[in-house]
Amino acid sequence: MAEVESFTLDHTAVSAPYVRLISVEHGPKGDAISNFDVRFVQPNEGEIPTAGLHTIEHLLASVVRDRIDGLIDISPFGCRTGFHAIFWGDPAVADVVAAVRGGLEFIANTAEWSDVPGVSAVECGNYRDHSLHSAKEWSKTILDQGISLDAFERVGV
Template identity: 60%
Template sequence: MAKIESFELDHTKVLAPYVRLITVEEGPNGDKISNFDLRLVQPNVDAMPTAGLHTIEHMLAGLLRDRMQGVIDCSPFGCRTGFHLIMWGEHTTTEVAIALKSSLEFIGNEATWDDVPGTELESCGNYKDHSLFSAQEWAKKIINEKISTDPYVRKEI
């Protein structure tokens, strides 16, 4: 079986919340794709409940695209501690952290239910499993802890 970088990471050494560049892959035509670890809560210490994580996921899908060019996908980790962010091209952890912080500030402080996309039967595979309240509480918690651009040393933005 192929080695997966994220499973090689020592989760006991990282200090969440942070943005970490996992890799930049180059395709056969020279196109580059960056993969980021958006770790929002400390691994093996905490995990976001699925309804709040699901709502953050739906909101980040649009909010990050509004703040950065090249977003391909933002998908939650199964462990519920954060997200993978896949982007065209090369980007810095600072650029991503600034966009993430701005997005979480909107979720935590301004968002209303009308701002959450994809919450209807036709637009979501599990539309009943959302919680704006939970998303807002977690967003505020993460903002208060400050997002770092380094997973091991606190370099807060």
């Protein structure tokens, strides 16, 4: 079986919230694709409820793209403690943090239900499982804790 980096990470040694570069892969034509661990909740100590996480996902998919170029996808971890963010190129961790922080600030302070994209049965595979209230509360909590530039040490929060 192939080794998966996230299963080799010592989840007891990290200190969330943080953004961590997992890897930079290069395609056959030299294109770089970067994978980031965007961790919002301390592993094995809590998790974002599914409806709130789902709404954060939909909003970040849009608002992070407004704040940084190259986002391919931002998808939640099954453990519900954060997201993978996949980018073309190799953006700096600080730039990803700034884009994510800006997205969370929008969610926490400005977003209204009409701002949440893709919430109808046509656009979403589980459109009934959303909570803007939960998304706002979790965004505020994450922002209050600060997003570190380092997974193992609180840096630049």
